[in-house]
Amino acid sequence: MSTATVAKAGTAEKRKPATMAQALTSALRDAMAADPSVHVMGEDVGTLGGVFRITDGLAKEFGEDRCTDTPLAEAGILGAAVGMAMYGLRPVVEMQFDAFAYPAFEQLISHVSRMRNRTRGAMPLPITIRIPYGGGIGGVEHHSDSSEAYYIATPGLHVFTPATVADAYGMLRAAIASDDPVVFLEPKRLYWSKADWSAASPETVPPPGKAAIRRQGTSATLVTYGPSVPVCLQAAEAAKEEGWDLEVVDLRSLVPFDEETVAASVRRTGRAVVVHEAPGFGGPGGEIAARITERCFHHLEAPVLRVAGFDIPYPPPMLEEHHLPGVDRVLDAVARLQWESGYVAGPAGGSD
Amino acid sequence: MSTATVAKAGTAEKRKPATMAQALTSALRDAMAADPSVHVMGEDVGTLGGVFRITDGLAKEFGEDRCTDTPLAEAGILGAAVGMAMYGLRPVVEMQFDAFAYPAFEQLISHVSRMRNRTRGAMPLPITIRIPYGGGIGGVEHHSDSSEAYYIATPGLHVFTPATVADAYGMLRAAIASDDPVVFLEPKRLYWSKADWSAASPETVPPPGKAAIRRQGTSATLVTYGPSVPVCLQAAEAAKEEGWDLEVVDLRSLVPFDEETVAASVRRTGRAVVVHEAPGFGGPGGEIAARITERCFHHLEAPVLRVAGFDIPYPPPMLEEHHLPGVDRVLDAVARLQWESGYVAGPAGGSD
């Protein structure tokens, strides 16, 4: 069960649940209505409304100059967005899928992330780069990458990733309002997750840079983000059976990284597991685990463990279930957090 | 003082010291002579011999078809190399500088790293991608990036980086001989480092995947690679004054990562600092520190600390000295390894 489907207790009015996709569309529409300098651009975002229909209706409502079908060239799209931002617009770029953002890598690293710094603050680039990311939707090769490691290793970029319907709206608005470039990672498999949420009165969410404690617990902390948040919440429910009361921290933004909230939680619980879909080696989990350890060393009862995708290219659809960190794998890691005396080693290196 | 300049004790013959650049040139020449399928290609590698002169003389010796000046297009270069490898050649591609490898990112991630896996092993790609990387040479913007975080987060790529003259030769030969793609990161500022080394009888080095203990010590382990190896050796010398006997581990290859050697060292010393030039956040140091902690938790007297470049775009030449992890910063980190009782916290978050 994902949080997104939990209706808020005490909500008086009866409302239709909204999907994350709808909330994202609302965010774009509201941002465009509020600020004429917001321009949406990308492949198929206009007439078609995007392959995930996130930009549905925007071209009709705001015209093709505000929501533009571009030629098929990602470096050109992002590069043109840089020029538009230099002239005072706020481009919101859609990359059709994670792996199709790679052609724009040079523009992203060498310009988008550095223009403010290069010009001593004279030329900030308020560009939002929306990237549907992650797996679990049965996509064929190149359609399921978790590429966040590349972005968080690039100073000058913000990296946001919502896990709830309310965050999808609130954080996308925040990304578009930011004067700095934001890589906005949309967890594909949560597009159709639902929550009681109203486009007419979207609830306020904490600013990006603040992590959210999605579930309070005392035994150990699961630190996670994006598509793995519902997995961790499910794991926490399942863990009750084992007598573990798990806290779940949703990072919401990887950059800025909310060290304080994470460290405070781990100091309370004394144990932590970092969970994400991206390959483990060189992935964000290493950074997070290392940082927790630096800050909380004397509070830790066990090493911070990681549950991540394997260090392999994303698998074909029929095998992805074996790759994705699921509830069982999270619980296995929790079980290895040295609850009894004596260190229970993880799987031994190269032992097979 | 760098190891590279330490003449090996007991070497009978008197030889002229060689530079890392010369060793790299020798490796290319010997590989080309040994195997007609080895082809060198890139911008200015032919007539000019490369902007760092690493390919000097190869076009003359082997002809322009074996050492080829390509058009100025990095994706095209790497993409063409993929096709050449598909037909049985062993291309060695030179990217002129770190940041100029970014245009080839899509080819690298979506094809080079995945072709073997995609084709169930039928189509391995024996491509070596040489990238001069890192700072310290007074290069203007885009000429000093440490981009290894991107490569290590990409399953399917090997990532090697030599720190000594002998390794430069031996590991480049190993990279070219590998049936898998290797991102071969050459530390620019060590190009002119010297050692007693002979092109006529190059010494054998351990295979990539094996870390090397460059200095034995008992107090703490410095884990490092590439351009930071000499810095750590210098720091270890300086640390003697403080009464610390530091071990220095040179990883040599980031992928494969030699967990065993690193963990064994840290278990012996009980303390570790990871040192690299790349920005700290999301850099390789997080992975290394997290992994050490997972394996050696109960042997650790203090959290594994990191000394890295700041989380900023690489600075202009006149300011790079403040960015680069130097001896003092390494010693400061060592000093924070909780030598006395009670945890000495690092600089507090956001306290200024």
Place this chain on the structure above:
Amino acid sequence: MTVLAAHGRAYHPAPPPAWQPRMDPGPLLPDAEPYRVLGTPAAASVDADLLKELHVDLIRGRRYNEQATALTRQGRLAVYPSTTGQEACEIAAARVLAEQDWLFPSYRDTLAAVARGLDPVAALTLLRGDWHSGYDPKTSRIAPLCTPLATQLPHAVGLAHAARLKGDDVVALAMVGDGGTSEGDFHEALNFAAVWQAPVVFFVQNNGFAISVPLEKQTAAPSLAHKAVGYGMPGRLVDGNDVAAVLEVLGSAIERARSGHGPTLIEAITYRLDAHTNADDATRYRTDDEVTTWRGHDPIALVEQELTARGLLDDETAQAASEAAEKLAADMRERMHADAVLDPMELFEHVYAEPTPQLREQRAQLREELQAAQDSQAAAEGEQA
């Protein structure tokens, strides 16, 4: 002293000495109209047997597209990008290649691979979802279907170049869509090919759309074939629904490449009659009228018309074609309805020649998990029994 005086008699007011037009651009320019054979007097010279073979190929190709699309509805393919309406291009691409030549298909071009003789089940592996590619490129001389658009074009150039360096008689045919021509990799590939005079043919199927984006939002060029002149190679424009015309234009470009005269860019004007893939809703971006108009220029109809005119399309011929098509479809149905046999442990097998220590660890972990799952299933079954 003036600069002029300093140089004295060496002064050249004339055109800069190093500049010479490198070639006459005239011959590089494509014709103003797409080249056609069927429905023109030239059709008469097409060999009757060839025409009949092409007819069978096209009918089989159409059936292949229909069957693959049906398999998506039955959950047997993750996705299928159809080439219904584009069969002439696909069939011609397969036919012009010699045994030793290489095909570099885009993600859409499974039909070309099948027409070249590849097992349809192997061709459809990517789209079925059991692996990323289902055949050995070295033995089939078909590169893996390429999803990131235009990225296989430099591969084709590199391979053709390598073959030429080795003295082998190999031509590479690289396929790409109209949308793909906008990518930087298209540009870099064509430029490398021309500079290296590599034996490669770039074959653009301009089917009017890149998913929903029509050609006029993709390019302002007189035609995509006109891009050739900017690389110094000839551009050709052909009616992509006229299989005889495509065969001729492709064939002569392949011959040109084979005989050492370098690359050619060919634009075939065609139309995707189906939606982008089974998951696409084409009514969002084009009218039924447009589709109907193009149905009137169906590649199969063009051949039938010629066969009919020559009195070659009797019931028997039609029957034979339809039987060949049904045989293919039946084979696809049967074998694609069988569950793919998959071993999750293979996930670790091909990442590197030798797995890293970390992969060995992860392999052990998955093996344990699978074993545990099997054990608990066995236990559950034991309880039930």
Place this chain on the structure above:
Amino acid sequence: MTVLAAHGRAYHPAPPPAWQPRMDPGPLLPDAEPYRVLGTPAAASVDADLLKELHVDLIRGRRYNEQATALTRQGRLAVYPSTTGQEACEIAAARVLAEQDWLFPSYRDTLAAVARGLDPVAALTLLRGDWHSGYDPKTSRIAPLCTPLATQLPHAVGLAHAARLKGDDVVALAMVGDGGTSEGDFHEALNFAAVWQAPVVFFVQNNGFAISVPLEKQTAAPSLAHKAVGYGMPGRLVDGNDVAAVLEVLGSAIERARSGHGPTLIEAITYRLDAHTNADDATRYRTDDEVTTWRGHDPIALVEQELTARGLLDDETAQAASEAAEKLAADMRERMHADAVLDPMELFEHVYAEPTPQLREQRAQLREELQAAQDSQAAAEGEQA
């Protein structure tokens, strides 16, 4: 039933209905010879005052290049890519722009920026090494010098497009080298510009080399200007050492863009008389003879020749030009020899609008280190005193 029969009367054997040549390619093609004015009868119509001004500009430009190169020898610049021999292009680029227009220089084009009025010290900041860029692009309307080749071309397109959407009268002039045309970003930028009909002019200085790589290893095209036709924009070829010709060709392209007729690609044939940068050894890849030949087509000499022919180049004029040049050089020397004032703490200032918690920590760390260094220096000085 045959496909033909199924469609019945709607059958179209004629050219595919959706295909129409989008424009006549004829007018897009560049002339066979680079356009020239100086040294041709057309030179007579160039205004005398303009000619004198250009003469001063060129002499100043040459002196600027010499002074900047000298500064590298004195350790005052990290590196300098000279435009000696290319001054006509640089000067013309600066002159054709209106106040509100934008210049997108490559890493080599500091002279164009200076000729446009930018303080040379600001223009040289990147190359001096105290920061990555030394001026506010918004007030100067000069984008930061761009090092990754061709990557600023899409920026120019985006900016021009944005200005047009806002209804502003702004044209962007984007500069790139012959080598840069091989990059994918060149292709994508030109395509976007043509599809959007953005008011942008692409100005290629073909100086014969990309570092050591000569044009014939870069492209096989008849000329770089011929690439224009593949995007549906006009290509123009001009003698890049003939400042009057460059001014005219650039000027009319700018006018074309300004009046809503879209982008133009211009190739100027010129030559880099100096090495690639001070760090380069040009003797490795070209002969002295070639350089000498090009010295005879020096852009300054072409103007001097015309001035002389009209009796306009007296001692006074020459003196005035030389004085303007020396004034610039003296100012550069004086100000570049002063040490740059730098604050290491600025490293953290501009990464984001608000530093992340991690950056605040690192800032505190560096501040402490600097303080400690200052303290220990003060202590050392105290001991000495």
